[in-house]
Amino acid sequence: MDPLKPLVVVSKCLTFDHCRYNGHMISDPFIEKMKPFVDFVPVCPEMAIHLGVPRNPIRLIFENEQFQLVQPATGKTLTTEMKTFLERWLTRLDGVDGFLLKSRSPSCGIKDVKVYPSMESKSALKKAKGYFGMQIDQFYPYLIMEDEGRLSNAHIREHFLARLYLQAGFRRLKKNFSVAHLIDFHTRNKYLFMAYHQSGLKKMGVLVANAKRLNEKQVLEDYQELIQTMFSRLPRTGSMINALLHCFGYVSDKLNTDERSYFLDLIQQYKEKHVPLSVLLSLMKSWIVRFKEPYLAQQTLFSPYPMQLLDLSDSGKNE
Numbered sequence: 001m002d003p004l005k006p007l008v009v010v011s012k013c014l015t016f017d018h019c020r021y022n023g024h025m026i027s028d029p030f031i032e033k034m035k036p037f038v039d040f041v042p043v044c045p046e047m048a049i050h051l052g053v054p055r056n057p058i059r060l061i062f063e064n065e066q067f068q069l070v071q072p073a074t075g076k077t078l079t080t081e082m083k084t085f086l087e088r089w090l091t092r093l094d095g096v097d098g099f100l101l102k103s104r105s106p107s108c109g110i111k112d113v114k115v116y117p118s119m120e121s122k123s124a125l126k127k128a129k130g131y132f133g134m135q136i137d138q139f140y141p142y143l144i145m146e147d148e149g150r151l152s153n154a155h156i157r158e159h160f161l162a163r164l165y166l167q168a169g170f171r172r173l174k175k176n177f178s179v180a181h182l183i184d185f186h187t188r189n190k191y192l193f194m195a196y197h198q199s200g201l202k203k204m205g206v207l208v209a210n211a212k213r214l215n216e217k218q219v220l221e222d223y224q225e226l227i228q229t230m231f232s233r234l235p236r237t238g239s240m241i242n243a244l245l246h247c248f249g250y251v252s253d254k255l256n257t258d259e260r261s262y263f264l265d266l267i268q269q270y271k272e273k274h275v276p277l278s279v280l281l282s283l284m285k286s287w288i289v290r291f292k293e294p295y296l297a298q299q300t301l302f303s304p305y306p307m308q309l310l311d312l313s314d315s316g317k318n319e
């Protein structure tokens with residue numbers, strides 16, 4: 001089988017084109033690193049509605065209980081043009097797994113976009129999603145959307161990649177659905193699901209167990225909805241420890257007392273945020289290899305995305 005390659009919509013100014021209002025492009029080492037492993041679909045909504053480069057900046061305003069995109073220097077309201085373009089573009093999009101957008105842009109920002117009370121106002125009223133982000137929410141509420149700034153945080157980056165690859169795997173399953181393939185997908189992701197959401201895992205288990213008696217469309221919709229709920233937040237430390245201890249159960253009787261207490265000590269240190277998760281995962285992986293544990297070897301918890309994308313840098317911001 002070909003390696004999984006998630007399909008990700010990306011703001012075009014993030015390493016793909018000099019399309020910012022001032023003619024600049026944003027360089028981003030992590031996006032460069034992702035390029036061989038991800039199929040990117042670059043888009044610049046402002047260029048797509050023919051605003052040109054360079055252009056006068058636009059802003060998001062909230063007037064009469066509605067968000068509007070405006071260009072103060074020209075006095076133009078661009079909401080209808082942008083909405084028409086985005087609705088058409090998002091409807092035609094096929095098989096996408098997630099979105100990676102430019103932070104704080106009134107079009108592309110996913111949060112923290114300044115919203116002004118009017119075209120002329122000097123100070124912002126509040127912060128919100130950009131206009132593109134709002135439309136994505138309508139069309140693809142079950143997919144992950146991040147901005148390049150937040151990916152400097154290691155936890156957010158790991159979560160983003162794990163969810164992208166999980167979604168790409170699920171998209172592949174949908175293309176070639178059979179109950180056997182669903183069971184295989186569910187089995188391989190079992191401990192990743194447990195690390196994210198234990199009660200969600202139980203619901204998935206019930207759905208998979210009954211899949212033969214249910215309609216395929218309904219099974220896939222319900223399973224997708226559970227993925228969305230379970231992966232709507234970063235995994236909690238307690239759930240991750242629970243999943244790791246379950247996996248530890250497969251190998252613990254083959255370890256000596258010192259190895260067992262070393263692992264449990266590392267768990268405590270992870271709980272107290274003194275060691276990163278990657279230390280525990282690496283140790284578990286070494287035991288999986290040593291004891292040839294085939295059930296654990298297939299678990300995506302230990303390699304949710306290609307290891308070339310593993311990046312230990314962490315800004316510690318934005319979580």
Ligand code: SF4
Nearest residue numbers: 012013044102105108
């Ligand atoms: S933030 Fe979005 S709209 Fe602005 S230049 Fe980048 S891609 Fe274009």
